[in-house]
Amino acid sequence: MRIWIPRDAAAKALGAEDVVAAVKAEAARRGIEVTITRNGSRGMVWLEPLVEVETPEGRLGFGPMTPEDVGQLFDGGPLSLGLTEDLPWMKAQTRLTFARCGVIDPLSLAEYRAHGGLKGLERALKMTGAEVVQEVLDSGLRGRGGAGFPTGIKWKTVHDAPGERKYIVTNADEGDSGTFADRMIMEGDPFTLIEGMIIAGIATGATKGFIYSRSEYPDANEVMAAAIAVGRVEGLLGQNVLGSGKAFELELRVGAGAYVCGEETALLNSLEGKRGTVRAKPPLPALQGFMGRPTVVNNVISLASVPVILAEGAAHYASLGIGRSKGTIPLQIAGNVKYGGLFEAAFGLTLEKIVNEIGGGTASGRPVKAVQVGGPLGAWIPVSQFATPFGYEEYAGQNALIGHAGLTIADDTADMMAFARFAMEFCAIESCGKCTPCRIGAVRGVETLDRIAAGDRAAIPLLTDLCETMKAGSLCALGGFTPYPVMSALTHFPDDFTTNIREAAE
Amino acid sequence: MLDSVDIAARIDEILASHTGTEGALLPILHAVQDSFGYIPEEALVQIARHQNISKAEAYGVMTFYHDFRAKPAGTHVLKLCRAESCQSMGADRLASHAKEQLGLDWHQTTPDGKITLEPIFCLGLCACGPAALVDGKVVGRVTPAKLDQIVKGMR
Numbered sequence: 321m322r323i324w325i326p327r328d329a330a331a332k333a334l335g336a337e338d339v340v341a342a343v344k345a346e347a348a349r350r351g352i353e354v355t356i357t358r359n360g361s362r363g364m365v366w367l368e369p370l371v372e373v374e375t376p377e378g379r380l381g382f383g384p385m386t387p388e389d390v391g392q393l394f395d396g397g398p399l400s401l402g403l404t405e406d407l408p409w410m411k412a413q414t415r416l417t418f419a420r421c422g423v424i425d426p427l428s429l430a431e432y433r434a435h436g437g438l439k440g441l442e443r444a445l446k447m448t449g450a451e452v453v454q455e456v457l458d459s460g461l462r463g464r465g466g467a468g469f470p471t472g473i474k475w476k477t478v479h480d481a482p483g484e485r486k487y488i489v490t491n492a493d494e495g496d497s498g499t500f501a502d503r504m505i506m507e508g509d510p511f512t513l514i515e516g517m518i519i520a521g522i523a524t525g526a527t528k529g530f531i532y533s534r535s536e537y538p539d540a541n542e543v544m545a546a547a548i549a550v551g552r553v554e555g556l557l558g559q560n561v562l563g564s565g566k567a568f569e570l571e572l573r574v575g576a577g578a579y580v581c582g583e584e585t586a587l588l589n590s591l592e593g594k595r596g597t598v599r600a601k602p603p604l605p606a607l608q609g610f611m612g613r614p615t616v617v618n619n620v621i622s623l624a625s626v627p628v629i630l631a632e633g634a635a636h637y638a639s640l641g642i643g644r645s646k647g648t649i650p651l652q653i654a655g656n657v658k659y660g661g662l663f664e665a666a667f668g669l670t671l672e673k674i675v676n677e678i679g680g681g682t683a684s685g686r687p688v689k690a691v692q693v694g695g696p697l698g699a700w701i702p703v704s705q706f707a708t709p710f711g712y713e714e715y716a717g718q719n720a721l722i723g724h725a726g727l728t729i730a731d732d733t734a735d736m737m738a739f740a741r742f743a744m745e746f747c748a749i750e751s752c753g754k755c756t757p758c759r760i761g762a763v764r765g766v767e768t769l770d771r772i773a774a775g776d777r778a779a780i781p782l783l784t785d786l787c788e789t790m791k792a793g794s795l796c797a798l799g800g801f802t803p804y805p806v807m808s809a810l811t812h813f814p815d816d817f818t819t820n821i822r823e824a825a826e
Numbered sequence: 827m828l829d830s831v832d833i834a835a836r837i838d839e840i841l842a843s844h845t846g847t848e849g850a851l852l853p854i855l856h857a858v859q860d861s862f863g864y865i866p867e868e869a870l871v872q873i874a875r876h877q878n879i880s881k882a883e884a885y886g887v888m889t890f891y892h893d894f895r896a897k898p899a900g901t902h903v904l905k906l907c908r909a910e911s912c913q914s915m916g917a918d919r920l921a922s923h924a925k926e927q928l929g930l931d932w933h934q935t936t937p938d939g940k941i942t943l944e945p946i947f948c949l950g951l952c953a954c955g956p957a958a959l960v961d962g963k964v965v966g967r968v969t970p971a972k973l974d975q976i977v978k979g980m981r
Contacts, residue, residue: 333951333966365953497909500950535856535893536949538962576852576891579947593851593877595890611848653953655914660953683915692910726952730914738918739910746947752890 321347321354323393324372324379326422328361328507329539330500334384336369342387343371350394360508362422363662364409367401378403409663412678414640416628416648417621418664421508427546429554432511438562440630444519445564452523453479456626458634460646464501465491465582465619466694466723466797468645468712471626474616477606478524481614486526488517489591489610489617492533492540493575493582496695498726501650502620504662506533506540509624510547511556514570516623518561519630520616521568529570530610531620532587535577545572579750583796584617586752597752598796619724621650641667645711653679655692655728671706675729686731690812692739694723696746697801699808700736721804736813741769743805747798758799761790765806772817780817783810830868836861837869841876851877851887855894864895900935900942902980904928905959906968908945911952915967920956921945923970927977941980 325331325340340356347354362370367383373393381404382393392399401407415421424431432438444452457472478486490513494502505512517529533541548570551557559567573591575581581590585599588610609615625647629637637647645667651674653660658680671691675681682688690700699720701708708718715722730739744765751758765786771779787803794800810817840857844850851873858869865888874884888894906921925931928943935942951957954966960976968976 329949329964330951330954330966333949333957333964334954368954494950495948497948498911498952499948500952503950536946536959538959539964540950573852574856576856576893577946578891590852592849593887594849595887597890655911655952655955657953696910726911728911728914728952730910734914739913742908742910742913750947 321352322357322374323354324357324359324374325385326361326369326508327358327426327539327543328368328422329503329537330365331361331368331370332539334365334368335386338387339369339371339385339390342390343393346390346394352394357425359424360421360426361504361662362404362410363418363504363664364407364659365661366659370401370404372404378405380404381407409659409661409678413664414648414666415664416632416637417512417625418505418509418650418662419628420512421505424509426508426510426543427550429511429550429556432509436631437511437627438515438556440627441515441519441562443630444522445562445566447522449479449523449525452519452630455630455634456523459629459637460634460641460644461622461625461629461637462645462712463619464621464625464649464724466721468722471618471622474606474618475520475523477604478526478614478616481607483614485528485613486524487610487613487615488520488524488526488529488623489588489615490517490529490531490620490623491582491584491587491617492531492537492544492620493587494534494537494620494724495579495582496697496724496726498654498692498695498728499652499724500654500726501652501662501724503537503540505620505624506537506544510544511551512624512627513544513620514547514551514556516626517570518556518568519626520618520623522566524614524616526614526616527567527569529568530591531570531572532575532581532591533572534575541572541574548572578752579746580752580796580798583798586796587617588615595752597754598798600795621724642709642711643667643713645713649710649722649725651678651710652724652726653729654726656682656684656731657729658683667711668709670709671701671727674710674727675706679729682729682731684731684733686733689730689732689734690736690809691730692728692805693726694721694804695726696743697721697797697804698723698726699804700730700739700812701808702812704812719804720808721801736809736816737769737773737819740806740809740817741766741773743802744769747802751798755793755795755799757790757793758795758802761786761794761799762802765790765802777818780810833862833866833868834872837872841873851879851884852891855888855891859894863898867896901940902961903942903944903959904976904980905944905946907947907949907951907955907957907959909948909952911948912955912957915955917956920968920970920973924973924977927974941977
């Protein structure tokens with residue numbers, strides 16, 4: 321009997337380890353031999369730990385499993401969900417990047433291959449670098465970290481750059497609240513990322529890669545390091561990738577709790593062993609990146625989307641999505657939400673659909689007040705803008721950004737001024753200190769919001785002015801985008817900023 | 827407690843194992859902290875010499891990152907997520923409760939040296955908040971009652 325119990329951090333956080341122990345004990349008590357495989361998560365966090373039992377008909381899901389209920393895996397019971405693949409959440413998705421996540425044993429290269437893995441790499445190995453770059457260009461893939469820069473153009477720049485030694489750097493410093501796609505893929509299907517990085521190496525002529533991950537992700541780092549070790553042993557990594565004669569070495573690096581290192585130039589400094597301060601651009605990292613050499617810096621999801629693009633062809637990927645937002649996007653539905661988790665779909669869904677239909681509204685059962693899209697630097701979107709289709713340009717048109725596609729839902733008890741203050745406080749804590757608008761602006765922002773909280777109406781235009789300065793004058797997105805949550809809160813929820821003014825008047 | 831000879835010997839081992847590593851300073855600092863629980867000041871001199879940088883530069887790097895400590899933490903480290911998704915599920919109330927129960931503010935350690943309380947910004951557990959990292963282990967949907975249980979286990 322094969323039983324699947326996720327090793328995903330969310331499943332662990334909700335008791336998966338205790339469930340594993342209970343399943344083992346229950347099986348022993350019944351005299352049944354079980355093989356437990358620790359898979360990734362299917363993305364339905366409200367059902368975690370989601371335990372599956374393999375049957376001839378398919379995998380039967382049970383969740384959320386508790387140690388007390390493990391008998392149901394053998395006898396059936398109220399936690400039985402039927403076939404996991406048939407659950408509405410699974411059927412409604414277009415899983416390309418996350419096709420294998422939660423399905424396979426994350427550390428089995430054989431299972432990875434059996435589920436379509438390595439097809440993209442095998443195709444890329446028969447192509448020239450320029451052809452691979454063209455394929456990625458044609459797919460329309462854009463940076464999933466938030467900036468939305470076309471991945472193929474970045475690759476082309478590195479491909480064309482002269483240099484003996486080039487690098488592929490994965491930005492896995494997923495520090496944005498509301499996002500966990502990088503973590504999930506690293507824990508659930510790490511070979512997808514490795515394959516994407518090797519393809520990037522073939523495309524650009526780079527033979528060394530780094531994954532820059534976070535200390536906040538101990539489980540992802542454990543799986544990723546183990547996958548790299550498996551890749552070396554099985555000839556996926558090393559001097560002779562899949563017997564092709566091409567080399568690709570890969571190293572996992574772990575950050576040390578600095579949010580700003582998610583910014584690509586700060587990340588490169590950190591990787592070089594320096595303080596994670598932001599570098600001025602130009603020079604572009606594509607030309608002078610790690611150690612001053614041509615470097616591709618891509619988000620985990622950008623790179624993890626490459627294998628399927630090469631395997632199925634650029635046209636297939638580009639046929640999905642809307643406008644200039646091609647392909648699929650793993651939406652991370654989080655915060656105060658009934659059905660939270662990861663939902664991969666083609667671009668173009670509205671927040672109305674994502675939050676109220678897919679997410680089922682708030683966990684608290686209260687009305688939704690606003691959704692912060694794109695992490696701590698993203699705008700709070702009020703219900704009145706819920707019809708905006710999910711896409712890079714569509715959000716930019718609403719003074720918002722999709723970022724890494726994390727959605728933090730808040731109910732009507734949320735104090736938007738408190739969120740605005742937090743955004744400034746966070747920026748002050750995490751500022752690298754290199755540019756003045758961010759380093760000092762964020763501190764003044766906290767003070768100004770405290771004046772507003774104390775009932776000083778004159779401080780409101782000052783805050784607006786400060787946000788303009790930070791937006792226009794900061795070196796990177798930390799100082800430059802902190803105004804998004806602040807100004808969106810102020811614009812859409814002015815009443816939250818004037819409560820004390822009214823109280824003082826009365 | 828290790829004496830300075832032991833520390834120097836262990837750090838030499840760590841430095842030797844990082845020879846040839848490109849941009850080795852962060853991996854070295856992590857390894858030192860994993861070994862000792864903090865970065866001893868004498869280690870910085872040794873590391874700086876190995877990396878061919880000044881002690882000030884090594885110190886500058888170490889202090890830039892929230893994770894690295896100049897002093898040992900408590901026996902147990904409780905990290906509570908403060909980010910927006912967890913806030914929307916009551917992380918602020920949970921943090922106040924923790925501070926009150928422990929008599930600590932952020933980054934402080936109980937007088938008996940048992941528990942250190944720290945903020946953390948996002949564990950990627952945003953669909954099952956509020957989240958915590960308890961001695962390196964992830965915990966989701968932390969209620970005040972669950973937190974009391976965790977703290978009880980640490981005392």
